[in-house]
Amino acid sequence: MKDKKLLARIDQYIHEHVDESIGDLARLCAVPSISAQGSGIQEGAELVAHMLEQKGFEAQIMPSDGNPVVFGQAEGRSEKTLLFYLHYDVQPPEPLELWESPPFELTRRDDKLYARGSVDDKGHIVARLAALAAVRHAMGELPCRVKFVVEGEEELGSPSMDAFVEQNQELLASDGCIWEFGGVNQYGQPSQALGMRGICYVELSVRTADRDAHSGLAGTIFPNAAWRLIWALNTLKDRDERVLIPGFYDDVRPVGEVDLEYLSRLPDTSDHRKEMYGLAGFLNDLSGGLEFERTAVFEPSCTICGLESGYQGPGSKTVLPAEARAKVDFRLVPDQAPDDIVKKLRAHLDAQGFGDIHVELNGGTRPARTRPDHPMVALADRAAKAVYGQESLIRPMIGGSGPNYPFIHTLGLPVITAGVGYPGNGAHAPNEHVRLDDFIQGIRHTAYIAAAFAENSD
């Protein structure tokens, strides 16, 4: 790491400006920029651009095939360029009744800051800005050129990011990328995620009539949309979790020895997860260990995220539904691709006699990984050691998804993580929050990486 005096100056600035950072986070979380519901998008983009400008970056709101992308940049001492990928959109706050404080009002309780987006991903946007302000102050200027790409559709599966990166390769050209998340595990150990599963999020829907019918009059003679959906979904996955779509596993690459070695070093968090979610057990009788870790990240998944048909209120309504819908999330591993999976899903449904089931792709990203021996991985680890006092856990792949494919494959960048998260932070769930300590450590880690980035050899 850089000399201790510089790091001390960075730390001092960060600590002296914590309240300002919390204020920035509160401002950003107050905008309900929910891409799934199409709300607050322009407002969210404008506020991010405004904050970038306030911190000394040129900012522009750029069109994409979907929601606008905020691009920011600033010169630095070196020509080397560090790129930050982030997103200003958030998950829907539902179910609202489970929030203990209003989801779009940053609320501090027990040194935790609660709000939708407080971690995912507005906490990270603010952390990057706070880190770079500290580095700029401590060094008199930025040590390298810095670029920001802050998109507004990450929670939809980043449908426009592939094309946006493809079309703006020159503008985005960089030497390394810090991803939108990062942080510590439940033991406080920093984690480094080097790959992400892809995602293929589809909506299956079927309509069997113009309107609902009386179940007594129609039950034995009318087609029922809910039954059609049940029978169709049942053909997708068996009770042993094997996906039954022909060809689904064709492009799955075997897990490498090095990957298994990294996975075997991970601490056993299975009991912790069981307790946190109140689980009786895991699928297929898995308990902690290598097979558990491998299944969690190197197996592709088929998850029903939502089901809807007919009457869902209290008591009974004797209705035969005309329409039924399911949201299904496939997580993909190298080298599966969303377009290919949708094609195979369609062919499978047709072959099974479910031509009436409509399939709509709601967003897809391909899986991608950074090689573990890239020098930037070592740099992030050294910075983590200086901040957290211990080595990073290397995760060759994580279960979540994001558009890292175009950054890794189109721009050719190593992509590393650093951030403010921890496993209990409730991202995508009610009462999402960032712990104040994690917030400060995530700012420091980002700052230490930025300070050393220009001198890192790659």
Next chain:
Amino acid sequence: MKDKKLLARIDQYIHEHVDESIGDLARLCAVPSISAQGSGIQEGAELVAHMLEQKGFEAQIMPSDGNPVVFGQAEGRSEKTLLFYLHYDVQPPEPLELWESPPFELTRRDDKLYARGSVDDKGHIVARLAALAAVRHAMGELPCRVKFVVEGEEELGSPSMDAFVEQNQELLASDGCIWEFGGVNQYGQPSQALGMRGICYVELSVRTADRDAHSGLAGTIFPNAAWRLIWALNTLKDRDERVLIPGFYDDVRPVGEVDLEYLSRLPDTSDHRKEMYGLAGFLNDLSGGLEFERTAVFEPSCTICGLESGYQGPGSKTVLPAEARAKVDFRLVPDQAPDDIVKKLRAHLDAQGFGDIHVELNGGTRPARTRPDHPMVALADRAAKAVYGQESLIRPMIGGSGPNYPFIHTLGLPVITAGVGYPGNGAHAPNEHVRLDDFIQGIRHTAYIAAAFAENSD
């Protein structure tokens, strides 16, 4: 039928008091007495009792195991007793956005009266009162003793009616019963329904965790409530509509020759239904005819009425649901019984490895039938001929359900139908309505039956 002068006096009174009857209907429909949602129940019962008293009946609101029952009675010339079974509760109005006028505000358009309950069953409550007022006026007194049982849980499957009838046999003792519905088919022909399928309405639910999880982190290792529900439901019925619960068909009696004869006389309404509901076709490639009619009413059914799990809003939310629910409606034929079906369902789920699926019975009634050769059936038919100018279509069984079992088997009554409905009236659906002509004819038919009831030999 009675002498023409008497019938003419009855008709004159009915026509002169149509506006008053419409006013009564508007008052009654204004109370949203939705048993499934627990609203307006006491208010509904009180208004019915008040209306009975206004029309010269003693009325009392009696407790039951569930919602209160309104009992009414009045003396007449003969000791013979005619019992009216009705209900003051209605179906939920959802989906609200499909109503063209407010569901609890009786609205007249094109000689149709729109409101939730305008047919089912408040239109019938008002029709009975209007008919008896006309008969009382024309004859100077009621020709026979009249009793009313108006319950508040019919739309829940009448869970308390068996016990209520059992406990009040003396009070309810009668010689014949007019049921809560009736009317004409799509060709204007009066219909006589002599039996009803039973119902067994259950809610299946499963909880796999204390809270929803991120589908990326949990998809391949956490149990998913939605998948558990899908797999469990799939074991209940195959794609050929055969219910797979062992023993489900054990108590189904073969359809008799007389029943088949009546069914074969029914007009072919299949094209009409196809058009009304926008169906591409019927189940198992049925088209009109005897097998279609037999399947519609003499086959037991298993209908999914509602499905609910996870995120159902617009766009995508990458969540793994902790809970999933389905509402399932079994229609039963003689001699199936709801308690027995629930027991078999539970045993089946357990045997299939679905001990985690919770089953709750939301209401059940047994199937029951009146014998077609009962003199009261002939009386109703003669009255229909006088009103509608044609013979009634005899339906030995209909697809819908109701608590006719205790009236037929505990009280030993013949149960016949007469009323204000027609196939397009939208009962249980948005824009429920009664046609003004049907309303008047249903009042006349009820009045003619009441006028002749005491002299009918049985």
